[in-house]
Amino acid sequence: xxxxxxxxxxxxxxxxxxxxxxxxxxxxxxxxxxxxxxxxxxxxxxxxxxxxxxxxxxxxxxxxxxxxxxxxxxxxxxxxxxxxxxxxxxxxxxxxxxxxxxxxxxxxxxxxxxxxxxxxxxxxxxxxxxxxxxxxxxxxxxxxxxxxxxxxxxxxxxxxxxxxxxxxxxxxxxxxxxxxxxxxxxxxxxxxxxxxxxxxxxxxxxxxxxxxxxxxxxxxxxxxxxxxxxxxxxxxxxxxxxxxxxxxxxxxxxxxxxxxxxxxxxxxxxxxxxxxxxxxxxxxxxxxxxxxxxxxxxxxxxxxxxxxxxxxxxxxxxxxxxxxxxxxxxxxxxxxxxxxxxxxxxxxxxxxxxxxxxxxxxxxxxxxxxxxxxxxxxxxxxxxxxxxxxxx
Amino acid sequence: xxxxxxxxxxxxxxxxxxxxxxxxxxxxxxxxxxxxxxxxxxxxxxxxxxxxxxxxxxxxxxxxxxxxxxxxxxxxxxxxxxxxxxxxxxxxxxxxxxxxxxxxxxxxxxxxxxxxxxxxxxxxxxxxxxxxxxxxxxxxxxxxxxxxxxxxxxxxxxxxxxxxxxxxxxxxxxxxxxxxxxxxxxxxxxxxxxxxxxxxxxxxxxxxxxxxxxxxxxxxxxxxxxxxxxxxxxxxxxxxxxxxxxxxxxxxxxxxxxxxxxxxxxxxxxxxxxxxxxxxxxxxxxxxxxxxxxxxxxxxxxxxxxxxxxxxxxx
Numbered sequence: 279x280x281x282x283x284x285x286x287x288x289x290x291x292x293x294x295x296x297x298x299x300x301x302x303x304x305x306x307x308x309x310x311x312x313x314x315x316x317x318x319x320x321x322x323x324x325x326x327x328x329x330x331x332x333x334x335x336x337x338x339x340x341x342x343x344x345x346x347x348x349x350x351x352x353x354x355x356x357x358x359x360x361x362x363x364x365x366x367x368x369x370x371x372x373x374x375x376x377x378x379x380x381x382x383x384x385x386x387x388x389x390x391x392x393x394x395x396x397x398x399x400x401x402x403x404x405x406x407x408x409x410x411x412x413x414x415x416x417x418x419x420x421x422x423x424x425x426x427x428x429x430x431x432x433x434x435x436x437x438x439x440x441x442x443x444x445x446x447x448x449x450x451x452x453x454x455x456x457x458x459x460x461x462x463x464x465x466x467x468x469x470x471x472x473x474x475x476x477x478x479x480x481x482x483x484x485x486x487x488x489x490x491x492x493x494x495x496x497x498x499x500x501x502x503x504x505x506x507x508x509x510x511x512x513x514x515x516x517x518x519x520x521x522x523x524x525x526x527x528x529x530x531x532x533x534x535x536x537x538x539x540x541x542x543x544x545x546x547x548x549x550x551x552x553x554x555x556x557x558x559x560x561x562x563x564x565x566x567x568x569x570x571x572x573x574x575x576x577x578x579x580x581x582x583x584x585x586x587x588x589x590x591x592x593x594x595x596x597x598x599x600x601x602x603x604x605x606x607x608x609x610x611x612x613x614x615x616x617x618x619x620x621x622x623x624x625x626x627x628x629x630x631x632x633x634x635x636x637x638x639x640x641x642x643x644x645x646x647x648x649x650x651x652x653x654x655x656x657x658x659x660x661x662x663x664x665x666x667x668x669x670x
Numbered sequence: 671x672x673x674x675x676x677x678x679x680x681x682x683x684x685x686x687x688x689x690x691x692x693x694x695x696x697x698x699x700x701x702x703x704x705x706x707x708x709x710x711x712x713x714x715x716x717x718x719x720x721x722x723x724x725x726x727x728x729x730x731x732x733x734x735x736x737x738x739x740x741x742x743x744x745x746x747x748x749x750x751x752x753x754x755x756x757x758x759x760x761x762x763x764x765x766x767x768x769x770x771x772x773x774x775x776x777x778x779x780x781x782x783x784x785x786x787x788x789x790x791x792x793x794x795x796x797x798x799x800x801x802x803x804x805x806x807x808x809x810x811x812x813x814x815x816x817x818x819x820x821x822x823x824x825x826x827x828x829x830x831x832x833x834x835x836x837x838x839x840x841x842x843x844x845x846x847x848x849x850x851x852x853x854x855x856x857x858x859x860x861x862x863x864x865x866x867x868x869x870x871x872x873x874x875x876x877x878x879x880x881x882x883x884x885x886x887x888x889x890x891x892x893x894x895x896x897x898x899x900x901x902x903x904x905x906x907x908x909x910x911x912x913x914x915x916x917x918x919x920x921x922x923x924x925x926x927x928x929x930x931x932x933x934x935x936x937x938x939x940x941x942x943x944x945x946x947x948x949x950x951x952x953x954x955x956x957x958x959x960x961x962x963x964x965x966x967x968x969x970x971x972x973x974x975x976x977x978x979x980x981x982x983x984x985x
Contacts, residue, residue, distance in 0.1 A: 346780065346892040348787030377780070377892065469942075496934045497942040503896045506927070508887045509690060513931035516682045528891055529788065537796075552790055552889075666934070670942035 340392035341374040344404035351527040362566025380406025441589035443479035445561035450483020463514030495666030504530040548598035691924025693881040697902035700874030707867035708847035712768025715899025716775020721876025722883035746876015754868040761978035791888035847972030850979035
């Protein structure tokens with residue numbers, strides 16, 4: 279574990295700030311507000327004004343990461359958010375610790391340490407940090423804690439997550455058009471609702487574009503083991519899959535696809551540099567949008583505990599550029615669909631609108647009815663077209 | 671393919687088992703040499719990681735996969751020389767020194783490799799079909815459509831077996847592990863030989879790391895060996911300090927590791943958690959079987975394993 283502290287206030291940061299246009303920041307902040315009113319989560323709206331003080335002591339923000347920042351995956355995406363925070367807001371000091379195990383002892387120690395060091399905001403970026411975050415937060419009532427991807431809140435603990443299913447659905451539309459064997463493979467980490475929702479959204483996209491295609495799921499039961507992820511992808515490729523996507527923290531499944539001349543869909547970050555011949559596109563995160571808004575609220579004193587679930591329209595999630603090997607008509611279709619999500623015409627709720635059947639063909643969501651937040655957040659069944667076991 | 675009783679399925683599992691087992695096999699052969707010389711090296715995981723990083727870094731900058739493999743060999747050996755210094759010359763506790771080197775190796779490789787994480791490999795060992803041999807039905811696609819490091823390991827296993835059991839230096843090696851005082855009386859330089867075998871063992875562990883970072887999964891990411899070094903240590907016991915049996919164990923392990931995903935893909939109704947556990951259950955079973963002192967004697971554990979040798983001191 280390596281701890282690094284990034285400072286602020288020097289001329290370098292000023293220069294970087296200048297590069298980000300004011301419009302970007304305003305769009306991000308305004309988008310967040312709109313999303314919250316759509317999602318119906320409770321939160322005060324008084325945050326759109328620029329309230330960051332330029333004088334006085336810096337606000338200290340600490341991040342707890344589950345894997346190394348260089349993985350071009352989940353943690354990398356959060357670290358990009360941290361950097362965006364430093365570059366956009368004046369007077370912010372950030373620090374982070376990488377590869378913090380999710381066991382209660384290690385996670386609590388690291389979180390407590392950050393709180394004791396006087397960080398006003400501590401962000402914990404993996405599901406397994408949920409209980410440790412709640413535990414530590416009890417002892418530091420004046421510190422703001424944000425737990426990513428969990429469901430437990432407290433007076434000083436918020437949760438935040440994004441609707442990555444929206445770009446996953448569009449990536450599925452593209453993948454469904456690109457498969458020749460009508461067999462797609464999904465290397466998945468753990469059978470939890472977050473991962474199951476992603477698999478379902480991808481499959482709904484695939485089947486919309488190509489009703490004959492199926493998506494086969496293999497569980498690795500690890501977030502980060504490139505060798506296992508690769509073996510899982512190889513097993514899917516041996517089974518006849520010709521497009522591989524994944525919910526893991528490395529690009530190993532895409533690299534396995536490239537080695538076999540198959541296609542892949544990345545995740546977390548634009549993974550095309552790691553497997554340029556395979557990666558069609560990647561559903562990606564822009565955590566900076568959320569982190570900047572969070573710090574502004576804390577600085578302005580308007581922050582209150584909430585459950586944030588941002589979508590494509592808010593700019594929190596996005597789709598990486600579609601690769602050049604995708605034919606023009608498929609690319610146009612993908613971009614048209616992406617635009618519908620960006621302007622809010624389509625959302626996770628339109629993706630998960632009935633009729634939806636489960637694997638056995640039994641109707642789970644009737645025609646015209648959208649799934650509720652609760653049903654989505656506890657989803658434990660696969661839609662029709664997925665091959666695999668949602669409760670292995 | 672999805673019929674698990676079909677020959678095609680079995681062939682696919684076995685063909686995946688060989689490369690999955692090869693990284694472990696190199697580390698296992700290295701540990702075997704080291705333990706045969708009477709030194710326990712628990713730093714294998716750290717040496718694999720440093721080898722994986724060193725190999726990838728050199729291949730990345732020179733664009734030569736073979737130079738990378740040689741660098742991995744050197745880096746693994748260099749880290750092992752620290753172990754040799756600590757436990758042979760300074761007679762430190764071998765368990766503590768080995769554990770320290772695993773921690774050191776994984777931390778140092780993570781630190782040094784920060785800029786290489788996620789970089790695509792400009793050179794790696796791809797699968798090469800051996801002419802003629804690869805056309806043998808089934809066997810050809812299992813054994814002879816693999817990468818170069820796999821082929822080297824095919825040669826290494828019989829070579830080491832012959833060396834350990836059929837040559838004079840091999841006899842001396844076994845004497846070092848069974849009774850260093852006798853070896854000393856025979857005129858062997860116990861310290862120098864132990865240095866040599868510990869370093870050679872670490873070098874092979876380094877190549878084992880490179881078998882991942884340059885062959886099966888080209889690239890570098892922190893902690894990419896994910897505990898395979900420990901499995902190598904366990905497999906030495908399973909293999910009863912015999913290179914041929916160690917190879918069998920490594921491939922068996924590789925088969926379990928790679929096979930679990932194929933069983934899942936075939937829709938076998940066993941929980942994936944149980945399938946993920948298989949390699950470790952297997953390791954635990956091996957360790958339990960081999961843990962009893964009488965059993966250890968019967969299977970031929972080197973008698974002086976783990977004990978520093980001090981001249982004039984009775985064992």
